[in-house]
Amino acid sequence: MRIISHATVTWVIFIIVPSTSGFGYGKREQHLWPKTHKLCAGKLQSPVSISTSKAIPLPLPALEMIGYHDFLPMPQTLINDGRTVKLTINKNAIREKLPYVFGATLKPNQQYEIEQLHFHWGAKNNRGAEHVLNGLRYPMEMHIVHRSLAYANFSQALQHEDGVVVVAALFQLQDEHNEHLRPFLERLPDVKWAHAELSVNISITLTSLIPSDTDVFYTYKGSLTTPPCSEVITWIIFATPVPISFRQVFHIIIIFYCFV
């Protein structure tokens, strides 16, 4: 398959052909999910293993990320749900609009507003991310979860196949710290224990958490990666990883060693 030269188009979007070769946490409990959540045995389950050579390259309209340069409204809520740490966005913030995305392969005129962001990591440096890219599993993956404004709330959006967009970034080890992560990492010890929840004022922009090159990404229709495994997620995964130092990854692993 011919890969379109990046010089000829501004944006290249790889459409991933769905397959059933997805995989997940590798925990024994995961095999039991379909017993209680039938959708977990579906055909569009995430995450998947992404192969550039098998993806279909397409020039498409840009993914527009509006408000990604703005500081997230404060206070946010930092939650340790026992599986991940998530930063939820204050919906009552005095701001006209929260960051949102549209364009690319998303339905025309449909806008997707941020709900929360969270991270996935693992005990070993090569086993943290959920998606595998060209045979590599990166140490960490971030998911920025967006809900379609066509639906009143996140629960309702989960009932519709065009309801939710997750923008994902993979993290790659480098020697130096990624200073953009510092405001977030500094607060993690405060939610060390499962089900801890805390109001925080973290000065952070979404732009600082995603790669500087967002022109190329992979997209496919998939699912929530945990029960109820709803197959309503449009995944957008940047091809370029975000840097993170080994010590920063280690910092997270040590705080939440009980997760892995």
Ligand SMILES: [Zn+2]
């Ligand atoms: Zn996730």
